[in-house]
Amino acid sequence: MNSVAARDQRSSFDVQAVRREFPVLQRLVHGKPLAYLDNGASAQRPNAVIDAVDDYERHHHANIHRGVHTLSQEATALYEGARDRLVRFINARSRHEVVFVRGTTEAINLVAQSFARPLLKTGDEVLITHLEHHANIVPWQIVCEQTGAKLRIVPMDSSGEVHVESVEALLGPRTRLFACAHVSNALGTVLPVRRLIAAAKARGIVTLIDGAQAVAHTAVDVQELGCDFYAFSGHKMFAPTGIGVLYGREALLERMPPWQGGGDMILTVSFEKTTYNALPYKFEAGTPNISGAIGLGAAVEFLRSLDLQAAHAHEHALLEHATRTLSGLEHLRIIGTASAKASLISFVVAGAHPHDLGTILDQDGIAIRTGHHCAMPVMDFFKVPATARASFAFYNTFEEIDRLAAAIARARAIFT
Amino acid sequence: MDIKDLYRDVILDHNRRPRNFGPLEPADVSVEGFNPLCGDRLTLRLRMADGKIADIRFDGQGCAISTASASLMTEAVKGLTRSQALALFDRVHRLLTDEAACPDDLGKLAALSGIREFPARVKCASLCWHTLASALHSTAAGALPAVSTE
Numbered sequence: 380m381n382s383v384a385a386r387d388q389r390s391s392f393d394v395q396a397v398r399r400e401f402p403v404l405q406r407l408v409h410g411k412p413l414a415y416l417d418n419g420a421s422a423q424r425p426n427a428v429i430d431a432v433d434d435y436e437r438h439h440h441a442n443i444h445r446g447v448h449t450l451s452q453e454a455t456a457l458y459e460g461a462r463d464r465l466v467r468f469i470n471a472r473s474r475h476e477v478v479f480v481r482g483t484t485e486a487i488n489l490v491a492q493s494f495a496r497p498l499l500k501t502g503d504e505v506l507i508t509h510l511e512h513h514a515n516i517v518p519w520q521i522v523c524e525q526t527g528a529k530l531r532i533v534p535m536d537s538s539g540e541v542h543v544e545s546v547e548a549l550l551g552p553r554t555r556l557f558a559c560a561h562v563s564n565a566l567g568t569v570l571p572v573r574r575l576i577a578a579a580k581a582r583g584i585v586t587l588i589d590g591a592q593a594v595a596h597t598a599v600d601v602q603e604l605g606c607d608f609y610a611f612s613g614h615k616m617f618a619p620t621g622i623g624v625l626y627g628r629e630a631l632l633e634r635m636p637p638w639q640g641g642g643d644m645i646l647t648v649s650f651e652k653t654t655y656n657a658l659p660y661k662f663e664a665g666t667p668n669i670s671g672a673i674g675l676g677a678a679v680e681f682l683r684s685l686d687l688q689a690a691h692a693h694e695h696a697l698l699e700h701a702t703r704t705l706s707g708l709e710h711l712r713i714i715g716t717a718s719a720k721a722s723l724i725s726f727v728v729a730g731a732h733p734h735d736l737g738t739i740l741d742q743d744g745i746a747i748r749t750g751h752h753c754a755m756p757v758m759d760f761f762k763v764p765a766t767a768r769a770s771f772a773f774y775n776t777f778e779e780i781d782r783l784a785a786a787i788a789r790a791r792a793i794f795t
Numbered sequence: 796m797d798i799k800d801l802y803r804d805v806i807l808d809h810n811r812r813p814r815n816f817g818p819l820e821p822a823d824v825s826v827e828g829f830n831p832l833c834g835d836r837l838t839l840r841l842r843m844a845d846g847k848i849a850d851i852r853f854d855g856q857g858c859a860i861s862t863a864s865a866s867l868m869t870e871a872v873k874g875l876t877r878s879q880a881l882a883l884f885d886r887v888h889r890l891l892t893d894e895a896a897c898p899d900d901l902g903k904l905a906a907l908s909g910i911r912e913f914p915a916r917v918k919c920a921s922l923c924w925h926t927l928a929s930a931l932h933s934t935a936a937g938a939l940p941a942v943s944t945e
Contacts, residue, residue, distance in 0.1 A: 409796070731859075732857065732858035732859055733833075733858075734833050734835075734858040734860075734916070734919065735802075735858050735859045735860070738798070738801065738913060738915070738916060739798055739802075742796075742798045749833070750832065750833050750834065751833075751834050755834075758834065764833075764834035764835070764836065764856050764857075765833055765834045793798075793802055793807065794807065794810065794811070794859060
């Protein structure tokens with residue numbers, strides 16, 4: 380290959396080649412090619428992930444961290460190998476900082492119960508923003524109820540942005556923890572997390588970032604961000620469901636008591652006293668989701684095999700095209716118009732309820748999400764009961780967005 | 796499966812111009828129905844006389860299926876006794892979920908039969924009926940529980 384061809388290949392993102400890696404994208408739905416625009420809810424799996432899980436299930440499955448037999452050692456090596464890949468993926472300092480959990484929700488609950496609960500006293504404050512997913516609201520409500528602490532909410536503006544000054548105004552002497560989304564699942568807003576973390580850190584306040592919607596769309600470097608905790612789910616980054624990661628700064632994880640008790644999280648147990656295992660195993664009680672972790676490791680390798688910069692540029696082009704195309708539709712209102720957005724669009728169409736839209740679009744093979752997106756306070760803020768949401772991955776195409784726009788216009792015609 | 800089976804003309808018409816929509820003053824009973832999955836919300840108000848539903852109105856917000864279903868329901872149950880209305884609920888419920896159920900003699904409510912091809916939408920159509928059942932039970936028992944289809 381000459382150098383010009385090589386450069387072309389690097390600089391242009393071959394979406395058709397990537398699509399061939401995802402078997403489900405070849406299928407028909409109601410006789411139409413599937414246009415999968417629900418990646419914010421869950422992304423699809425590439426062959427690399429499916430094959431890695433398949434290979435493990437067929438050839439290597441055994442329980443990990445116990446047993447000297449071959450399969451157990453192979454399974455352990457695959458599971459811990461996946462952890463190593465994740466350490467590199469988010470640039471954690473060591474394997475001690477990467478805890479496998481079921482997903483973002485479990486990660487946040489772990490921090491709420493194991494870090495915040497022992498720390499919080501009556502009158503202390505936990506600060507979150509108005510645009511959070513329920514998974515970054517309810518665990519804090521629970522721990523506030525348990526401890527007498529207060530949950531405070533940073534407002535957003537009418538475009539769905541959260542400003543650094545609004546956060547700074549509420550970071551007070553009683554604030555013990557600040558938690559926010561990296562990217563809003565309901566609006567697409569990319570929060571200025573670096574500056575928010577810096578503002579909290581300057582006041583000695585611990586930070587947790589809900590990265591569920593970010594990891595598939597942007598490079599995440601936890602050391603550069605400077606956060607204390609970062610939580611994300613595998614299935615939104617092309618890995619299986621039921622596996623995710625809690626990144627935590629080692630010094631904090633070290634101080635935290637275990638969250639759940641059981642096997643694998645102990646060193647010695649007697650009826651008088653139990654010695655806990657080292658990090659990260661202290662937080663991984665019981666037999667974990669071994670195949671899920673291996674699938675997640677494979678997803679990381681798959682992502683590393685792509686030109687991620689080009690992939691993200693393609694997603695951004697999709698967002699621009701979708702914003703332009705949907706804005707051109709009469710009676711359609713985009714909900715969430717922040718200046719920095721990830722590749723998703725929430726919208727409402729006058730005269731056509733999101734659920735009716737969702738059903739009609741499905742008949743055209745187009746999968747979108749409809750509902751409150753587990754962000755009811757966001758819906759209340761924009762005074763809508765629900766929205767329709769199209770969320771893109773790098774395997775989506777401009778043509779799929781044109782099909783979406785045409786189907787929305789057809790749907791509206793049914794109701795008027 | 797055709798989208799027109801779901802959005803039949805009767806349903807589109809009742810969505811565009813819901814009948815018996817708005818407050819009812821005075822009402823004997825007012826019950827709120829909520830589908831947390833999609834955010835559909837409706838308030839049903841009834842006035843009873845001589846053991847019959849003398850008047851019934853609803854308001855709230857929901858998709859076309861839930862709005863049309865509530866509108867059709869209010870038309871269908873006005874004048875029925877409590878047990879007649881509950882029996883009709885049974886028939887409609889079967890219509891929404893059972894392939895073999897026959898829509899004959901259900902009048903305009905027969906338009907709901909296409910919904911069973913779309914299982915994700917059955918809750919939209921049944922929310923108002925569950926709310927009605929709760930309202931009728933509460934007029935009998937005196938309690939006013941909120942209704943949720945989740």
